[in-house]
Amino acid sequence: MTTNPSSSAKQAQQALGVRLRDLRKDAGLTARTLAEQTGQHFTRVSKIENGVQSPTDDDIRGWCRACSADDQVEDLIATLRAVESAYLEFRRQSRAGMKRVLGAHTLKRYEQTKVFRIYEHNVIPGLFQTAEYSAAMLSFWIKFLAVPNDVEEAVAVRTERQQVLYRGGHRFVALIEEQALRTWFGTAETQAGQLGRLLELMSLPNVSIGIIPLMTERLAVGSTGFWIFDDDLVVLETPTASIEVAQPQEVDLYARMFEALKAAAVYGRDARTLIVAVLNELS
Incomplete structure (x- = not known):
């Protein structure tokens, strides 16, 4: 590609x-x-x-x-x-600051979506990020893309979107690789706070978080993170662009990949045990 x-x-x-x-x-x-x-x-x-x-x-x-x-x-x-609109270029969007880099991740899209299916392999999904974690990640991209430093405004935009977690009519099914738990954005304290946030979110009735352990037998390996909005749209992000896939046959392929990845995930007590183990290592 x-x-x-x-x-x-x-x-x-x-x-x-x-x-x-x-x-x-x-x-x-x-x-x-x-x-x-x-x-x-x-x-x-x-x-x-x-x-x-x-x-x-x-x-x-x-x-x-x-x-x-x-x-x-x-x-x-x-x-x-x-x-x-095959690609929405980050560079073009970010000329006015990272708060404009939304792609399909708009408040309107979030409010309209009933079921979110999220797979991330090396980062905690944006909907679940603490402000500190999000700021550390965005700070890297601001420097990398050489765009105006509007990290506070960009974090505020992302924090506002997170309110959808607490509104009725939305379900969130997330798969996170254990590697993402171990990939730092910011300090050890920032990462620990983020893992604590994950543990809190796992108690929400409309949120399902599965962790795919390292060194485990699995049916599939995801090459990149992706988000599925209902059955209508898949969004992937590269270092330079946000890619949107709307063709029904391709959306179905991503849904099948999600199910294949899901087979290796652990949930509930087992997922919490993995997160707590990483937290203990941090401390």
Whole structure:
């Protein structure tokens, strides 16, 4: 996967064109016939199929109707959305400070989401972070990206989002690798405070926190952290961009990966024992 946003979007547009061309061919239609049935010039059909021009929602609906493939409309439109905004660049967003680096992690998105499925392999999920832990992590990114130092405002934005934990109608299912418990952001005291916060959150009835122990047999290994918002959206973060996946088939793949990772996690007393063991090491 490329980390160049424009390149990624171009590749995604070309892939969408290939899928539309395959639909046309499977329906036994020539480009000219499809153009006639959808009321457009055949050269535009060629441009769409070759990834030169992006289709509209109506183009996709008309295309699928002509190819007797109406069942593909939802998936193809979701793919089009991914093409239109394949990446949200951190650098562009952060020019006005880290408080603007939200991607899909907006207060509105959080309020609308009923079920959060969260996997993190080397960091405590933002929803569960203490202010001190969040400030230490954000301080690194402010220096790394050379952006304005607005750490206090950025922490305040993240703290405000955490209020969703205490409102009805939301469930949080989190998987955290033991490595994240042992990866420090800030001092030992900061890490200890963060682990204590995790123990507190585990008592909330709408929060499920599973810990995946080190040196354990497992079905799957996650290559990066990811968040699943209901069954609609998956969000991943790289050092330079926030990646949003909305195509239903791909969202389903992440859901399957989440279940595979979940098989190795421990919960309840066993999870608390792991956290307390790391706390004892810190002290």
